Amino acid sequence: MREHKIVVLGGMGSGKSTLVRAIAAGAVVDTDVPNSDRQGANKASTTVAMDYADIDLPNGDRLRLYGTPGQQRFDFIWPILLQGARGVVLLLDATRTAAVHELQAYLAVLHRHAADVPAVIGVSRLDLAPTFDLESCAATAGWGQRLLPVVPVDARDRAQGLLLMDVLMSEMETRDLVVGDG
Known part of the structure; x- marks a missing residue:
């Protein structure tokens, strides 16, 4: 059995907690509190530390999902959660006018703290x-020779969340093959 630490990173209101809950389809540890930052996103609650769920895969592997808080004031937690990650989901909210700019900022975080993580x-x-x-999002999705897959996803839909995880797992397997072959 292999364990895969997956970090879900993105802006406030992008659907990180919703995605973790949908994929887990069961018990999730969350740190949601009433939202006092209505400018960041107009929603009733927000994550202040992380969401966490364990998911057993049919092949015996285990996903350990960590949803990060999206508010900038909690950005000190992101590098901590990225330590030891085998994969990262960057979740963007398409309704935000600055979504592509936010993508650039999150890619910089990823580049700084988890540059080799699929x-x-x-x-x-x-x-x-x-x-x-x-298309603009896909053109921005990477740095140097590394382009990341861009996948439309309804964070509420378990099947779509699992498809997103399948794409990430393929990226992880590809990296393992490349690193293994040196």
């Missing part, structure tokens, strides 16, 4: 942003 970009809330430019 990652995938999930774009949520596309149902509320039909004119969102996925």
Whole structure:
């Protein structure tokens, strides 16, 4: 059995907690509190430390999902959670006008704290942003020779969340093969 620490990183209201809950389809440890930052996102509660869930995969492997808080004031937690990660999901909220700019900022965090960790970009809330430019997002999705997959996802939908995890697992397997072959 292998364990895979997966960190879900993204802005406030992008659907990180929702995605972790949907994929886990069961018990999730969360640190949600009433939201006092209505400018960041108009929602009732927000994560202040992390969300956590264990998911047993059919092949015997285990996913350990860690959802980060999205508020900038908790950004000191991101590098801590990224330590030892085998994969990262960067979740973007398509309804935010600065989504591509936010992607650049999160890519910088990833580059600084987990540069070699396989990652995938999930774009949520596309149902509320039909004119969102996925092509622009894909063009921004990486640095140097490394381009990250961009996957539209409804964070509420378990099947879509699992598909996002499948894409990430493929990225992780590819990295393992490349590193293994030196």
